[in-house]
Every structure is written in C-alpha cells, then in structure tokens.
Amino acid sequence: MQFRLDNLTRQFGSQKAVDSVSIEIPTGQMVGVIGRSGAGKSTLLRMINRLVDPTSGSIRFGDVEISTLRGAALRNWQRDCAMIFQQFNLVPRLDVLTNVLLGRLNHRSTALSMLNIFSREERLMAIAALERLGIEQTALQAAGTLSGGQQQRVAIARALMQSPKMVLADEPIASLDPLNAKIVMDALRDINEREGITVITNLHTLDTARNYCERIIGMARGRVVFDGAPSELTADAVHEIYGADRHGAGIDETMTSTSINIAHQDNDAARKIPSPGLRPLAAAEA
Numbered sequence: 001m002q003f004r005l006d007n008l009t010r011q012f013g014s015q016k017a018v019d020s021v022s023i024e025i026p027t028g029q030m031v032g033v034i035g036r037s038g039a040g041k042s043t044l045l046r047m048i049n050r051l052v053d054p055t056s057g058s059i060r061f062g063d064v065e066i067s068t069l070r071g072a073a074l075r076n077w078q079r080d081c082a083m084i085f086q087q088f089n090l091v092p093r094l095d096v097l098t099n100v101l102l103g104r105l106n107h108r109s110t111a112l113s114m115l116n117i118f119s120r121e122e123r124l125m126a127i128a129a130l131e132r133l134g135i136e137q138t139a140l141q142a143a144g145t146l147s148g149g150q151q152q153r154v155a156i157a158r159a160l161m162q163s164p165k166m167v168l169a170d171e172p173i174a175s176l177d178p179l180n181a182k183i184v185m186d187a188l189r190d191i192n193e194r195e196g197i198t199v200i201t202n203l204h205t206l207d208t209a210r211n212y213c214e215r216i217i218g219m220a221r222g223r224v225v226f227d228g229a230p231s232e233l234t235a236d237a238v239h240e241i242y243g244a245d246r247h248g249a250g251i252d253e254t255m256t257s258t259s260i261n262i263a264h265q266d267n268d269a270a271r272k273i274p275s276p277g278l279r280p281l282a283a284a285e286a
C-alpha cells in the first residue's frame with residue numbers, strides 16, 4: 001500500500017512550518033527524517049497522524065485521503081499509524097501491562113473500554129509484546145517508576161498492540177542514554193524488518209539515521225532538501241540540511257553526532273551506537 005504526501009503544508013500564522021512536502025513511501029521502508037531544530041520534522045509527523053491538521057495538500061494511504069478523515073474513520077487511522085513520542089506518553093500511575101493494553105482501545109467497543117475489561121487473548125498479546133521488548137518482568141509495576149529506556153519500550157509495546165500499519169516516532173531516543181537509545185532503535189528496526197511495517201522516525205543525530213534508516217529525508221525551513229539513501233548523504237547534502245552556523249562555519253557530521261563506540265562491538269568497530277539527543281544545532285541557533 002503506497003503512502004503519499006502531496007504538497008503538504010502547515011502554516012502557523014505567516015510561517016510555513018511544513019512547506020509543500022511531496023513524498024512517496026512504499027510499505028516497509030524505514031525512513032529517518034533529519035534537520036535542525038524548527039525544520040518542521042514534528043509538524044510533518046503530527047500531520048500524518050492527524051494530531052495537527054494540514055493547511056493544504058494531501059495525505060493518501062492507498063486510496064484513502066487521510067487529511068479529511070473524521071470521527072471513527074479518523075480514530076481508525078490513528079490506530080493504524082501508531083505514534084511514539086520523545087517523552088513516552090504513558091499513564092505513569094497505571095501499571096505497565098495496563099498501559100500496553102491501552103493500545104487496544106481503538107480495537108474495542110467503548111463500553112468494554114470504559115470498564116477496562118480486556119480479554120485473555122489481549123492480555124497474552126500484551127505480555128508477548130513486553131517479552132519481545134525484554135521488559136516482561138515490569139508488567140505489574142507502575143509505568144512511572146521505570147527508567148526512561150524501559151518506558152520507551154513500554155510505549156513501543158503499546159504501539160504493537162495497535163497492530164499498526166505504520167509506526168511514527170518523534171525523536172524516540174532523544175531523552176535516552178546511548179545504551180537505551182540502541183535498544184529502542186534496535187526494537188524499531190526489528191518491527192520494521194520482521195513485520196514489514198513502515199517506520200518513519202525523526203532523529204536529531206545524523207549517525208543514528210545513517211545506521212538505522214534505508215532512506216533519509218532531510219528538512220530545512222519546512223521543505224525537503226534531501227531525499228535519498230545514507231550513502232548519498234554527502235558533505236554538501238549535510239550542509240544543505242543543517243546549513244552553516246551563525247558564525248558562518250559549516251556544520252560537519254561530528255557536530256550532529258555524539259557516538260561512542262561500544263567495546264564489545266570489536267568485530268564491527270565502524271558501527272556506532274545511536275546518540276542520545278544532544279541538540280548542538282538547536283544550541284547553535286539560539
């Protein structure tokens with residue numbers, strides 16, 4: 001099923017946060033969206049999920065126009081494209097298992113949902129999702145007591161419970177330390193590879209996008225300024241995406257990367273773990 005944006009635009013006042021973006025994404029791609037702070041990455045993802053309405057343009061999934069969906073059809077779409085946030089968005093006082101089960105809400109009747117009644121199948125599915133992410137031992141713990149990395153894994157388990165067609169992740173590792181960042185990115189890659197689910201993820205660091213994504217979309221000032229494979233991301237392309245800093249100096253990859261090599265990866269020394277979300281470019285801009 002082809003997913004396609006045509007001239008998608010979102011204006012806030014006189015400013016175009018996303019400006020005439022047209023892209024096609026075939027099912028099963030793992031796409032990284034990069035760009036400096038304010039480039040429009042979050043607005044783009046939020047429009048796809050319809051958390052933000054487009055000012056103009058179209059979002060099509062197969063034959064369905066997403067940008068005008070309302071009511072139940074809109075809720076079904078939001079179930080189909082699960083969203084993962086930097087700040088996890090769990091219900092901290094509820095236990096982990098219940099948080100994961102909440103991913104089923106749009107699959108069930110309102111009455112059952114209100115009563116918080118989940119079937120045995122749903123509970124087994126939730127436990128399987130937790131097992132897959134290696135956090136089944138936390139099932140009965142309040143979600144708010146988990147570490148950031150564990151909470152993001154709970155959020156991914158909840159997303160899996162939605163049986164999504166697409167996973168959208170808005171800087172999923174920006175609040176995590178390098179080890180947890182790697183665990184979370186590996187989990188997203190696993191979902192992409194094993195289930196063939198399209199993953200579109202905003203990332204603050206270039207090295208993470210290079211390591212994990214088969215396709216990189218670079219945004220600047222609301223527009224797509226790069227769209228290609230990691231191998232095509234030349235120094236010129238990086239400069240086009242991130243621009244020069246305010247002192248006129250070019251921004252090289254080291255500034256968009258905080259990689260640390262892990263010692264036990266000695267058979268693959270070139271491979272770096274994903275960076276935590278330092279925001280050097282945002283800082284340069286301030």
Ligand SMILES: Nc1ncnc2c1ncn2[C@@H]1O[C@H](COP(=O)(O)OP(=O)(O)OP(=O)(O)O)[C@@H](O)[C@H]1O
Binds near residue numbers: 035037038042
């Ligand atoms: N609700 C809003 N009201 C007004 N302006 C907004 C709103 N949301 C976003 N913007 C503006 O739109 C532009 C793009 O913002 P967006 O959050 O999409 O950028 P981003 O690439 O995700 O940045 P970051 O890397 O900091 O998360 C920014 O200039 C931002 O200030």
Ligand SMILES: [Mg+2]
Binds near residue numbers: 041042043170202
């Ligand atoms: Mg953002």
